[in-house]
Amino acid sequence: MSKLWGGRFTKQTNALVEEYTASIGFDKQLAEEDIQGSLAHVSMLGKCGIVPAEDVETIKAGLNKVLERIREGSIAFSVSDEDIHMNIEKNLIDEVGPVGGKLHTGRSRNDQVATDMHLYLRNRVVALTGMLHELQTALIGQAKDNLDTIIPGYTHLQRAQPILFAHHLMAYVSMFQRDIDRLIDSYKRINVLPLGAGALAGTTFPIDRHFVAEQLGFDGVYENSLDAVSDRDFILEFLSDASIIMMHLSRLSEELVLWSSTEFNFIELDDAFCTGSSIMPQKKNPDVPELVRGKTGRVYGNLMGLLTVLKSLPLAYNKDMQEDKEGMFDTVATLEGALQLFAPMIATMKVNKGRMREAVNTDFSNATDIADFLVGKGLPFRQAHEVIGKTVLYCIQNSKYLLDLTLEEFKQFSELFDDSIYDVLQPETVVNARNVYGGTATSQVKAAIERSVQTQQATEEWLNVRQGNVE
Numbered sequence: 001m002s003k004l005w006g007g008r009f010t011k012q013t014n015a016l017v018e019e020y021t022a023s024i025g026f027d028k029q030l031a032e033e034d035i036q037g038s039l040a041h042v043s044m045l046g047k048c049g050i051v052p053a054e055d056v057e058t059i060k061a062g063l064n065k066v067l068e069r070i071r072e073g074s075i076a077f078s079v080s081d082e083d084i085h086m087n088i089e090k091n092l093i094d095e096v097g098p099v100g101g102k103l104h105t106g107r108s109r110n111d112q113v114a115t116d117m118h119l120y121l122r123n124r125v126v127a128l129t130g131m132l133h134e135l136q137t138a139l140i141g142q143a144k145d146n147l148d149t150i151i152p153g154y155t156h157l158q159r160a161q162p163i164l165f166a167h168h169l170m171a172y173v174s175m176f177q178r179d180i181d182r183l184i185d186s187y188k189r190i191n192v193l194p195l196g197a198g199a200l201a202g203t204t205f206p207i208d209r210h211f212v213a214e215q216l217g218f219d220g221v222y223e224n225s226l227d228a229v230s231d232r233d234f235i236l237e238f239l240s241d242a243s244i245i246m247m248h249l250s251r252l253s254e255e256l257v258l259w260s261s262t263e264f265n266f267i268e269l270d271d272a273f274c275t276g277s278s279i280m281p282q283k284k285n286p287d288v289p290e291l292v293r294g295k296t297g298r299v300y301g302n303l304m305g306l307l308t309v310l311k312s313l314p315l316a317y318n319k320d321m322q323e324d325k326e327g328m329f330d331t332v333a334t335l336e337g338a339l340q341l342f343a344p345m346i347a348t349m350k351v352n353k354g355r356m357r358e359a360v361n362t363d364f365s366n367a368t369d370i371a372d373f374l375v376g377k378g379l380p381f382r383q384a385h386e387v388i389g390k391t392v393l394y395c396i397q398n399s400k401y402l403l404d405l406t407l408e409e410f411k412q413f414s415e416l417f418d419d420s421i422y423d424v425l426q427p428e429t430v431v432n433a434r435n436v437y438g439g440t441a442t443s444q445v446k447a448a449i450e451r452s453v454q455t456q457q458a459t460e461e462w463l464n465v466r467q468g469n470v471e
Contacts, residue, residue, distance in 0.1 A: 022082050022083065023322050024078070024081065024083055026325055026326050027084045027116075028077050028084050029120070030117070031067075031084055032070075033117075033119035033120045034084050034088055034112070035063050035064075035066065036119060036216065037115045038103055039063055040195075040216045041107060041195060041212060042103055043056065043211075043212075043215060044207060044215070045207070047211060048207055048211075050207070051102050051105060055099050058096050058099055059092070059096065062092045063103075066095060069091070075087075083109070083113075085113065106196070106198070106207045107195060107203070108198045110199050110200065111199075114195075114197075114228065117234075117235065121238055122187065122190050124238075124332050124336075125238065126187075128183060128242075128245075128335060128339065129459065130463055132179055132180050132245070132339065134343040135346065136173050136177065136452070137456070138343045138347040139169045142351070143445070146165040146166045147164065147445060147446065149166065149353045150162050150164060150356060150357060150427045151163060151164070151359070152356075152363060159359075159363040159364070162365050162366060162430045162431055163434075164440050164442065166445050170445060170448050170449065173452050175251075177452070179241065179245045186234070187466075189237060191218050192219065192222055192234075193220070196221065197225035197229050198229075199316075200225060202225045226315045229317045230315050232310055235324055236306055236307065239331055240303055242335050243296075243299050243300050245335060246295070246296040246300075246334070246338070249292050249293075249342060250292060250293045252342075253292045256349075257289050265352055266352055266355055267352060268349070268350040269286055269345060269348075271284070272344075272348070273286075273341065273348070274288070275287045298330065298334060299334055299335065301327075302327030302331045303327075303331075306324055306327055309321070309324065360427045362401060364392050365430075366403075366427065367402065370388050370421065371385055374414060374416055379416060387413050388413075390413055391410070402425055403422065407421075
């Protein structure tokens with residue numbers, strides 16, 4: 001069967017070339033977006049008098065029928081028809097006859113595929129924003145439940161200073177808020193219509209690009225036809241945003257793996273999000289966070305892959321750009337899969353408050369507060385630092401912790417010590433002494449939670465607008 005574009009050719013395409021160059025194996029995921037764009041395009045052709053109204057209605061009916069059949073799974077896509085655009089057009093012509101060939105008037109597959117990807121990514125960015133919002137909600141819920149839970153804070157994976165576990169969780173809420181902000185900002189560059197740019201130079205037909213943009217809910221159209229068909233920055237930006245999100249998920253995954261180990265025993269993940277061993281019956285493996293941590297690499301790879309594809313392409317469209325889709329689809333699937341699991345996994349996580357408190361009581365993470373105590377007594381910080389260093393060394397050599405020392409033992413390092421040092425060293429005192437904006441004091445963490453809830457409301461409003469839930 002001859003190609004829809006085969007008029008200029010005298011030979012059939014080599015079967016291996018067909019197989020190698022076809023994209024239908026993956027771009028069939030764009031079927032709904034392709035038909036959505038085609039319905040708007042043919043409506044515009046009718047409005048502008050380019051295609052008769054009767055033909056427009058026939059084509060619309062045919063497209064809706066093809067869409068119905070795609071959703072039913074009754075259409076078998078063909079490699080010989082190369083891509084989703086040609087497959088749909090072929091099925092449309094089979095459905096309504098030669099009049100279906102008028103659909104492609106005033107457009108090219110170059111601006112058509114770009115439009116499909118803008119539509120596809122627009123929907124996914126909204127969905128992913130909603131999933132991040134749900135993960136934030138789960139983290140905030142755990143933070144509210146753990147405002148009285150103290151955990152060692154770490155630097156270099158060494159115990160540093162006591163902090164509220166809620167404060168630690170809220171750090172991830174802040175990270176994911178930046179992710180949400182990036183996705184929302186990227187939406188502005190995704191929600192621009194390339195259709196009407198033709199192959200690269202526009203079209204001779206008197207089309208109305210702004211009408212199509214309005215029909216499809218785009219905020220505007222590309223200013224330059226060359227840029228419209230060759231721009232993949234919006235995909236690169238998404239892949240970059242997704243890589244940062246996965247990096248944040250991977251950092252949290254690493255902590256979940258550590259915290260759920262016997263050595264830490266700070267948390268227990270719900271059985272529904274863990275697996276066992278085929279040989280060791282006692283094992284409970286945190287496979288979900290481990291796999292999220294592992295899959296972060298493939299998302300990074302998809303970003304680097306597309307950057308490399310685009311780095312030396314001359315304007316405008318080149319077949320190389322067919323390589324823009326699989327990485328995008330894979331990243332969306334990987335990120336959606338991770339986020340769908342993370343929110344309920346965090347929400348059902350059990351916190352071992354007693355073990356966390358035991359950890360805080362058996363370290364030297366309150367040492368900085370002794371230095372601050374001595375500074376308050378008039379000792380320069382550098383001298384106070386040395387005094388406490390020697391005090392900690394004495395404790396280590398004598399198998400003691402700071403709260404185990406008698407006042408006489410403290411005084412052998414500085415006469416400035418008095419009985420109040422024991423109140424200073426209490427974990428609650430240490431935590432609540434950090435009563436500065438963004439600090440770990442209980443009042444500050446409560447305020448941070450309140451601010452995050454308010455920010456979440458703004459996200460919900462944005463989602464409602466984009467999901468069409470506003471009356």
